[in-house]
Amino acid sequence: MMRSIQKWVTLLVSYTMIGTIQLWCLPAYAVNNCDVDLDREKFQWVRIPAGPYTYGKSGNIQKDIPYDFFIMKHEVTNGQYVNFLKCMLVDNKLTIFSDTSVGGSYRGDRHWNAGPREFLDLDDSDCRIYTREGHFFVKEGYADHPVLEVSWFGANAFAEYYGYKLPTERAWEKSARGDTESKYPWGNEEPDCLLANSFECSRDTRPVGQTTGLSPFGVTDMAGNVAEWTRSFHHPKSHVRVVKGGDWMGFNGNLLIYRRENETPVESTKTIGFRCVKLR
Numbered sequence: 021m022m023r024s025i026q027k028w029v030t031l032l033v034s035y036t037m038i039g040t041i042q043l044w045c046l047p048a049y050a051v052n053n054c055d056v057d058l059d060r061e062k063f064q065w066v067r068i069p070a071g072p073y074t075y076g077k078s079g080n081i082q083k084d085i086p087y088d089f090f091i092m093k094h095e096v097t098n099g100q101y102v103n104f105l106k107c108m109l110v111d112n113k114l115t116i117f118s119d120t121s122v123g124g125s126y127r128g129d130r131h132w133n134a135g136p137r138e139f140l141d142l143d144d145s146d147c148r149i150y151t152r153e154g155h156f157f158v159k160e161g162y163a164d165h166p167v168l169e170v171s172w173f174g175a176n177a178f179a180e181y182y183g184y185k186l187p188t189e190r191a192w193e194k195s196a197r198g199d200t201e202s203k204y205p206w207g208n209e210e211p212d213c214l215l216a217n218s219f220e221c222s223r224d225t226r227p228v229g230q231t232t233g234l235s236p237f238g239v240t241d242m243a244g245n246v247a248e249w250t251r252s253f254h255h256p257k258s259h260v261r262v263v264k265g266g267d268w269m270g271f272n273g274n275l276l277i278y279r280r281e282n283e284t285p286v287e288s289t290k291t292i293g294f295r296c297v298k299l300r
Contacts, residue, residue, distance in 0.1 A: 054107035059100070060182060064093040065298070066195070066237050073194035077278045079201040082190065091187060091195045092295040094228035094240050095248065096178065098148045099163035101140070101170065102156045104178050105149075109156075119151050126173050131259035132285065139174030140167075146290035164227035166246040166293040172261050172285030175249045175294035184296035189252035189262045189280070191297055196243075196265070196277045198236040203276050205235040205242045211275055216244030217268050218275060225268050243275040244268060246293035254282040267291035 068089050075082045105122060108114035115123050115136060120143035128134030141147055147169040148162040170178075172186075179186050187195065196205050206215055213221035215233035221244075229240040242248075247267040254260045260282040266275035269291050273279070283292060 054103070054110045056107055056182070059103050059107070062100070063182075063296075065090040066093045066239050068191070068195050068237055071199070073190075073199050074197055074201045075190055075193050075278075077276075081199060085191060085194060087299070089191060089297050089299055091191070091237075091239060091297045093238065095166040095246060095293050095295050096175075097164050097228055098158040098167045101167040101178065102149055102158055104181060105140070105156045108177075108181065116151065122151075123173070124177055126177075131253070137173035138171055138286065138288070139177055140171070141169045141288045144169045144288070144290070162225075165225045166228055166241070168225065168246065168290050168293060169288040170249075170293060171288045172249050172283070174288070176251075178294070179296045182296070184298045186249055186251040186294060187297040189250045189264060192242075192248065192250050192264050193277060195237060195239050196235050200236055203278075204233065205239070205277065206233040211243065211272050216266075216275055217241070218244045218266065219269055219271050222268065241265075243277070244270070247274075247281060247291055249283075249292060249294040254280070258282070260284050263292055 068091055070085065070087050072081045072083050073085065105114060108124060113124050117123070121138050122140050122142060123136055123138040126132065126134060126137040140149060142150055148159045148165060149167070150157055150159065176186055200207070202208050204211060209215070211218060211233070214231065216231050217226045225245055228245070231241060231244065233243055234240060235242050242265050244266050245268055247263045247265045250262045250264055252262040254262055263281040263283050266279065283289070
């Protein structure tokens with residue numbers, strides 16, 4: 021990850037000094053096929069109805085989401101993320117930096133300035149996406165696995181490209197257990213390898229939707245497989261984002277719905293992915 025940060029610091033300096041991104045010694049990248057509407061049709065959604073829901077360890081019932089919304093049934097896969105990269109490339113919105121990382125512009129927020137940001141660390145051995153002769157590919161057998169090594173900026177860019185958003189922490193938690201007050205999406209039964217993919221299981225990600233531990237609404241993998249970026253800051257003055265759900269390297273305690281992790285948005289790891297929400 022440090023090499024990736026150094027690369028993007030160099031790129032950011034260039035952007036700041038001259039106002040545009042300049043890349044040196046890069047190969048010519050071929051145009052990839054892209055069909056945004058077809059991509060949208062392939063996403064599966066679950067409706068989350070307005071009303072009370074359980075939030076936090078104490079099991080308090082909150083009432084601050086007074087509207088229906090939809091959340092992706094599954095975590096975003098490597099195959100879906102490759103399609104996004106292809107479309108961004110066709111639209112000239114993607115920066116490819118020496119075949120080792122990809123990124124694009126970010127409009128900024130109260131903690132992070134506008135400018136170029138890394139989306140995906142292709143140089144990391146845990147990344148299942150790679151480039152060859154200007155095209156993006158997924159490593160064999162991983163197309164239906166959740167995308168890894170994606171930064172918060174990369175997850176946010178995916179969501180915005182298709183007209184969606186990342187879920188807030190509370191929207192994520194409502195989707196995970198409704199008003200059941202349970203510890204896990206499926207209830208209070210301790211996890212096993214059928215219910216969730218964690219450290220005791222495959223020692224790797226699984227294809228999305230393979231585990232049986234569904235939320236009350238039928239959302240998959242909200243405990244284990246990969247943890248998930250949310251739109252929420254850890255606290256109002258914090259620059260880090262909340263991460264929810266636990267991952268394939270975590271123990272059972274990491275899978276608790278109310279557990280709050282956090283990560284710097286520039287980081288990309290082998291344990292964090294994401295899913296999106298929309299209003300209709």
